[in-house]
Amino acid sequence: MIKKSFIILGISAAYFVNAQDISTLRNTADVYSNSSLYGTSKYNAMAGSMGALGGDFSVLNSNPAGIGVSITSEISGTLAIQNSKNATSLAGKSFDYKVNRTDLGNVGGVMALKIDGASPWKFVNIGVNYSSQSIEDYSETPGNSNVNFNINDGTGALIENVAFSGHAYNRYGDVSKMSIAVGGNYDNRIYVGAGLNFHNANIDQYDSAAFDSSANGSTSVYNKQYTPFSEASNGFSATIGIIGKINPQFRVGAALETPTWWSIARVYNEYENPTDGTYTEDRNLSTPMKATLSAAFVPNKNFAINVDYSLGLTKPKYKVYGNAETELNNFFSDNSKNLSEVKVGAEYRIQAFRLRGGYGFASSPFDSMSISSFSDNGTAGNNSYDNLIVGKRSTIGAGIGYDFKSFYIDAAYQNSSSEYKSPLLRGSASNNTGYFSDNYIVESDASVVSNVKNTRDNFFITLGWKF
Numbered sequence: 001m002i003k004k005s006f007i008i009l010g011i012s013a014a015y016f017v018n019a020q021d022i023s024t025l026r027n028t029a030d031v032y033s034n035s036s037l038y039g040t041s042k043y044n045a046m047a048g049s050m051g052a053l054g055g056d057f058s059v060l061n062s063n064p065a066g067i068g069v070s071i072t073s074e075i076s077g078t079l080a081i082q083n084s085k086n087a088t089s090l091a092g093k094s095f096d097y098k099v100n101r102t103d104l105g106n107v108g109g110v111m112a113l114k115i116d117g118a119s120p121w122k123f124v125n126i127g128v129n130y131s132s133q134s135i136e137d138y139s140e141t142p143g144n145s146n147v148n149f150n151i152n153d154g155t156g157a158l159i160e161n162v163a164f165s166g167h168a169y170n171r172y173g174d175v176s177k178m179s180i181a182v183g184g185n186y187d188n189r190i191y192v193g194a195g196l197n198f199h200n201a202n203i204d205q206y207d208s209a210a211f212d213s214s215a216n217g218s219t220s221v222y223n224k225q226y227t228p229f230s231e232a233s234n235g236f237s238a239t240i241g242i243i244g245k246i247n248p249q250f251r252v253g254a255a256l257e258t259p260t261w262w263s264i265a266r267v268y269n270e271y272e273n274p275t276d277g278t279y280t281e282d283r284n285l286s287t288p289m290k291a292t293l294s295a296a297f298v299p300n301k302n303f304a305i306n307v308d309y310s311l312g313l314t315k316p317k318y319k320v321y322g323n324a325e326t327e328l329n330n331f332f333s334d335n336s337k338n339l340s341e342v343k344v345g346a347e348y349r350i351q352a353f354r355l356r357g358g359y360g361f362a363s364s365p366f367d368s369m370s371i372s373s374f375s376d377n378g379t380a381g382n383n384s385y386d387n388l389i390v391g392k393r394s395t396i397g398a399g400i401g402y403d404f405k406s407f408y409i410d411a412a413y414q415n416s417s418s419e420y421k422s423p424l425l426r427g428s429a430s431n432n433t434g435y436f437s438d439n440y441i442v443e444s445d446a447s448v449v450s451n452v453k454n455t456r457d458n459f460f461i462t463l464g465w466k467f
Contacts, residue, residue, distance in 0.1 A: 021224060021433070022389060022423055023169065023205045025331065028316050029365045029390045031201055032233070032262055033287040033339070036362070037061060037131040037177050038105045040078050041410035041462035045399025046345025047358030051294030051308040052243055052253035054191065057108045060129040060179035062292050062308055063255035064193030065241035067127035067183030070110045076408075076464030080105025083457045086139045088422070090450040091376040093142035101134040105460065123185040127195075132176040135203070139422060141167040141450040143210070146378030147425075151440050162211035162440070164448065165219055167424045170206040175199070181239070191243040199235035199260055204228065209425055209435050211442060222435035222442055225427065229268035235260040235287075243294075253294035259286040259314060271436040284319035288312035288339065305346040312339040312365075339365045345397070354401035354410070362393040364420070371423065372446040380446035388449075391420030399460075408464045416456040423447040 038044055039058025050059050054066025057074075082101045087094055108129040115121050143165035151159045181195025207224035241255030262285040270279050291313055296306040316332045318325040345358035370384045399412030426447040427434030434443035 021207060021226060023171075023207055023227070024328065026389050027171075027203060027205065027231075028285065028287075028328070028332075029336075031135055031175055031203065032235070032260070032285055033312075033316055033365070036341070037133050037175070038078075038080055038458070038460070039129065039131060040076060040106055040464075041399055041412035041460040042347075042354075042356060042401065044414050044458070044460050045356035045358060045397045045410070045412035046306070046347065047343045047360040047395050047397040047414070049306045049308045049343035049345030049358050049360070051241075051255065051292050051306065052251040052296035053298075053304055053306045054183075054243060057110050057127045057129045058106065058131075060127055060181050060195055060197075060239070061131070061177075062310070063241035063243065063253050063294060064127070064179075064181035064195035064239050065183055065191045065243045065253060065255065067110060067125045067181050067193050068123060068185045068191035069183075069243070070112050070125050070127075071114075071123065072466045073110055073112045074464055074466040075109030076107070076462050077104060078106035078460050078462040079103075080133075081459040082134055084137065085455045086137070087453045087455075088139045088141050088450050090142050090448065091144045091146075095140045095142055097138045097140060099134075099136045099138065101136065103132060103134065105133065106131045106462075120187040121184060122188055125183045125185075127181045127183060128179070130176065130178045132174060135171060135173050135175050135201075137169070137171045137454075139169050139450075139452050141422065141424060141448065143212075144374075144376065144378070144448070145212070146376065147374050147448060148214075148378065149211075149442050149444065161214040162220075162442065163214070164425065165210045165212045167209045167448065167450075168206065169422070169424070170208075171203060173201065173203040175201045179239075189245045193241050195239045197237045197239060197257070197260070199233075199237070199262070201231070201233040201235075201262075203231040203233075205231075207424075209442070220437045220439075222437045222440075223269065223271075224435055225271055225433040226268045229266055231264050231266045233262050233264040235262040237261070241292075249297060249299050251296040251298065253292075253296075255292045255294075257290045257292075259289045261286050272432065283321070283325065286314075286317050288314045288316060302349045303347070306344070308341075308343045310339075310341045310343075335367050335369055336365055337363075337367050339363060343395075352403045354399075354403065356397070356399040356401070356412070358395075358397040360393075360395035360397075362395075364392045365390055371449075373423070373449045374446055383449075385421045385449065387420045388423065389420065391418045393418040406466055408466070410460075410462040410464070412460040412462075414456075414458045414460070416458070417454065419451065419453045422450045422452045424450065
């Protein structure tokens with residue numbers, strides 16, 4: 001194998017100079033640190049905003065005290081039809097790719113145990129919520145022939161020149177969360193709850209680039225060092241919460257969720273170490289602790305509105321086994337910010353009919369960063385980017401339902417959109433982290449940065465039984 005000797009420019013963000021890859025950063029932020037899973041159709045229609053309202057077992061995603069609000073037992077299942085589209089653009093060209101999945105997205109229930117007698121405790125309830133969500137994601141960046149590299153032999157003689165003709169980040173997998181909680185109703189004024197959360201994630205990640213040969217015009221696909229990789233992960237967290245009625249119309253709530261402590265088992269490909277092969281490693285990750293404050297206004301039995309505000313109190317942190325984890329922790333310490341999210345949801349009842357709507361906004365988990373990147377004409381220089389790797393996210397929900405007393409059916413639509421800058425192609429010669437083919441290695445200290453717009457249009461149908 002003949003290595004390319006062409007080096008371009010340094011990059012100011014320390015992480016990009018070292019051996020990690022962008023996929024690890026992105027998955028840490030939007031898979032392992034993201035607790036915004038889907039719930040029932042009611043929950044999704046209200047954009048997940050019910051931290052001070054409760055009365056739905058999906059509230060375990062935000063405040064377990066909401067379980068104490070329930071006065072009847074119920075179980076339900078939710079079918080999730082997930083549609084995701086990435087539009088990836090570079091140098092005036094764009095590629096679109098769609099992913100469609102239909103799964104059982106949510107199942108759970110509440111057992112309401114009424115306490116008779118003179119005790120101020122009215123109910124002690126047990127709630128279970130299981131949510132599963134596809135994290136399949138494919139973004140394909142168009143090529144740019146102005147970005148090209150010389151391939152030299154060991155003496156420095158030019159063999160050929162290869163031009164960048166495209167790149168793909170490809171991810172398959174699912175993430176799930178099962179929550180079990182106990183909630184209590186004290187005198188119909190104060191509701192408390194505590195729960196345990198069990199997380200699971202399975203990821204198959206690919207990072208590949210294509211290059212056109214100037215010698216014969218053929219196209220070859222190169223794999224990023226340490227990819228493809230697969231991860232099987234399990235995590236654990238705990239949540240406590242409280243809801244209080246200021247008066248019959250106003251409620252406030254607060255909840256605290258511990259970090260999620262993940263155990264990650266990775267299998268990955270490595271090239272020339274000293275020979276190509278498959279290797280394994282284990283990592284431990286703690287994601288941010290999260291606090292949620294909520295307020296609700298319920299002027300009558302027919303209308304309710306709720307506002308949730310969630311804030312990450314810490315930053316992701318890997319247990320250090322070597323240089324790789326140190327580099328990751330330094331990056332998150334220097335370049336990530338506390339994730340914040342606000343959600344507003346409302347429900348209006350017309351006899352047995354239910355009308356629901358909601359809106360949510362989540363900030364980007366990363367600060368603006370300056371990196372060395374290629375312009376459209378192929379020159380490299382330092383450039384600053386907002387929403388690099390992961391962007392801010394907006395969510396709109398709407399839904400309807402009908403209550404048959406013992407049975408109910410709900411439907412919801414949810415649109416979520418985000419836009420971010422996707423860095424790719426960077427591979428350090430000094431750390432042997434370039435892109436590898438059967439014959440050559442492409443190494444660059446500058447990134448190509450494409451723009452990705454992700455749009456999710458999801459539909460949900462819930463069937464439930466109250467008893």
